[in-house]
Amino acid sequence: MTTVASAPPTGLEPSPGVRARRRRSFGIGPVIKYALAIIFVLIVLMPAYVLVVTSFKAGNEIGVTGQWNLPTHWTVASWGKAWTALQPAFLRTFQLAIPVALISSLIGAANGFVLSRWRFPGADVVFTLILFGMFIPYQAVMIPLREIVTQINLQPGIPTLIFVHCIYGIPICTLIFRNYYATTVPEDLIEASRMDGAGLLRTFWSIILPISIPGFVVTIIWQFTSAWNDYLFAIFLSNTRNGPITIALNALAGAQSPDYAASMAGALITSLPTLIVYILLGRWFIGGLMAGSVKS
Amino acid sequence: MRRMRQWGPGLLLLSPSLILLAVFVYGLIAWTAKVSFSDEHNARGSKGFVGLENYANLFTNDINDRFQHSLKNLLVFTVVFLVGTMLLGLLWAFLLERGVRGEGFFRTVYLFPMAVSFVASGVVWRWLMNPADGGLNAVFDGFGLDFLKNTWWTNPDWGMAAMALPAVWQLSGYVMALFLAGFRGIPQELREAAAMDGASTYRLYRNVIFPQLTPVALSALIILGHMSMKMFDLIMSVSGAQWLSEVPAVYVWQALLTSDYSKAAAISIILLLLVAVVIVPYLIYTNRAEKSR
Numbered sequence: 001m002t003t004v005a006s007a008p009p010t011g012l013e014p015s016p017g018v019r020a021r022r023r024r025s026f027g028i029g030p031v032i033k034y035a036l037a038i039i040f041v042l043i044v045l046m047p048a049y050v051l052v053v054t055s056f057k058a059g060n061e062i063g064v065t066g067q068w069n070l071p072t073h074w075t076v077a078s079w080g081k082a083w084t085a086l087q088p089a090f091l092r093t094f095q096l097a098i099p100v101a102l103i104s105s106l107i108g109a110a111n112g113f114v115l116s117r118w119r120f121p122g123a124d125v126v127f128t129l130i131l132f133g134m135f136i137p138y139q140a141v142m143i144p145l146r147e148i149v150t151q152i153n154l155q156p157g158i159p160t161l162i163f164v165h166c167i168y169g170i171p172i173c174t175l176i177f178r179n180y181y182a183t184t185v186p187e188d189l190i191e192a193s194r195m196d197g198a199g200l201l202r203t204f205w206s207i208i209l210p211i212s213i214p215g216f217v218v219t220i221i222w223q224f225t226s227a228w229n230d231y232l233f234a235i236f237l238s239n240t241r242n243g244p245i246t247i248a249l250n251a252l253a254g255a256q257s258p259d260y261a262a263s264m265a266g267a268l269i270t271s272l273p274t275l276i277v278y279i280l281l282g283r284w285f286i287g288g289l290m291a292g293s294v295k296s
Numbered sequence: 297m298r299r300m301r302q303w304g305p306g307l308l309l310l311s312p313s314l315i316l317l318a319v320f321v322y323g324l325i326a327w328t329a330k331v332s333f334s335d336e337h338n339a340r341g342s343k344g345f346v347g348l349e350n351y352a353n354l355f356t357n358d359i360n361d362r363f364q365h366s367l368k369n370l371l372v373f374t375v376v377f378l379v380g381t382m383l384l385g386l387l388w389a390f391l392l393e394r395g396v397r398g399e400g401f402f403r404t405v406y407l408f409p410m411a412v413s414f415v416a417s418g419v420v421w422r423w424l425m426n427p428a429d430g431g432l433n434a435v436f437d438g439f440g441l442d443f444l445k446n447t448w449w450t451n452p453d454w455g456m457a458a459m460a461l462p463a464v465w466q467l468s469g470y471v472m473a474l475f476l477a478g479f480r481g482i483p484q485e486l487r488e489a490a491a492m493d494g495a496s497t498y499r500l501y502r503n504v505i506f507p508q509l510t511p512v513a514l515s516a517l518i519i520l521g522h523m524s525m526k527m528f529d530l531i532m533s534v535s536g537a538q539w540l541s542e543v544p545a546v547y548v549w550q551a552l553l554t555s556d557y558s559k560a561a562a563i564s565i566i567l568l569l570l571v572a573v574v575i576v577p578y579l580i581y582t583n584r585a586e587k588s589r
Contacts, residue, residue, distance in 0.1 A: 034396065044408070050420050120306065128580070129322075139560075143331055143560060246413055246415040271411070271416045289473060
């Protein structure tokens with residue numbers, strides 16, 4: 001696990017020399033610079049403020065007047081209501097997102113390894129065809145997909161969603177691992193392993209996988225977040241009784257006269273796992289984000 | 297035979313994925329295309345071949361020009377979304393690139409909406425964009441900015457511009473990250489050479505740095521553009537499926553609810569083609585760029 005301690009470079013950090021030099025630089029004044037930066041922080045955080053404040057209000061305090069104010073009486077009643085409504089789906093979503101993250105990462109590692117090393121004829125075309133799969137609008141496969149998953153007797157709800165997320169997660173995981181292996185695994189290491197008479201599978205299993213942890217962290221976070229936040233597959237392939245949290249939240253918040261306090265507590269409950277991952281493991285999260293633009 | 301031994305194991309490891317993608321991406325697209333050429337307009341499904349009739353009907357024979365209305369909505373949404381995210385993202389990256397103390401904090405805040413789902417953020421944006429007196433309208437009221445008060449996404453002409461605001465909020469940080477990586481990828485020697493030549497800061501950015509960022513800007517535009525065309529979660533969460541804010545991706549869902557499979561398939565295929573037009577050249581371009589490196 002020592003490998004995890006050193007976070008991968010995201011390409012976002014300035015080098016120390018640049019930082020020192022920049023202090024003397026001119027251009028826009030520092031006052032304007034900081035004022036702008038802080039104003040944008042306030043704007044970006046404004047929806048978060050509304051969510052938190054409203055979620056701690058009692059239902060009768062949700063009027064037009066003073067709706068931006070702090071609660072006069074702080075209460076967790078709305079949190080309780082939201083948790084009761086979301087709790088089964090919340091647990092189901094873990095049952096969905098964790099297997100998806102692990103399985104797609106393993107598949108991605110195997111594919112990425114092959115595509116980063118074995119330049120078989122047409123490898124580039126194959127790679128491009130794989131990548132295209134992550135950009136398609138999934139509506140274009142949804143009609144037959146719904147038929148197929150029933151025909152192969154997949155349990156509706158979470159098992160079906162695990163299956164489809166793993167399949168449609170192959171392109172992005174393959175891409176992340178291909179870039180990772182192409183830039184971090186030295187050719188000599190594989191050559192040495194081959195000299196020792198290890199085949200491709202042996203090399204992958206005992207030499208490559210152990211040094212792949214940073215790649216795994218990126219894909220696991222990426223796939224966990226995608227599966228957790230997904231709504232499109234969920235609405236087409238599950239319902240409020242067997243579906244993930246996004247479906248449950250939409251049912252809670254989308255009613256004719258929504259209880260805003262409970263909806264916002266629900267939105268926070270829904271977002272907590274991915275937000276915690278983002279705050280604790282932000283650099284790896286960004287790693288996946290940057291890989292999504294194809295270039296390594 | 298030696299080639300087989302060289303590539304065989306690799307292909308073996310790769311083949312399950314290739315088969316799955318061949319079936320579930322390309323096979324199912326072909327299947328959807330086939331449905332779009334048939335007349336399966338209800339659950340009974342007659343499945344006769346009708347050629348391009350479903351496509352023609354979408355453009356010429358749709359009630360109230362519903363499909364064209366959804367395309368118009370998508371266009372307004374996409375323009376506001378692209379312009380908004382590109383400008384904000386570039387501005388934020390520029391601010392951080394000029395050097396601010398606590399850069400990590402600003403980066404973390406600007407990027408945090410990316411970790412949240414549209415379904416969750418839609419809850420709060422629906423509240424903020426209250427067409428009556430609540431939410432942001434109440435703020436405008438309080439600051440005496442009454443002229444800014446508006447009906448947001450419920451405006452029949454420009455409502456989709458308001459609908460793009462949550463998307464701008466959510467993805468500007470992503471564009472910032474792309475641009476920031478672009479800024480930091482520019483070799484220091486380039487800046488130094490320009491400084492030696494006595495270039496002003498303005499000229500340095502105008503003539504040296506911004507031109508270097510063109511590929512980044514192109515990537516960002518393409519990624520965002522294709523996301524915009526697929527926009528579904530956000531709209532379902534803010535407004536639900538309804539005429540005012542309907543885009544093609546939502547129309548597909550609505551057509552399926554009425555079991556009009558062929559219409560849903562035809563819209564899906566049009567959506568796929570729209571996405572392919574921007575993505576395929578981009579994939580080929582990046583593939584070439586990588587090879588020439």
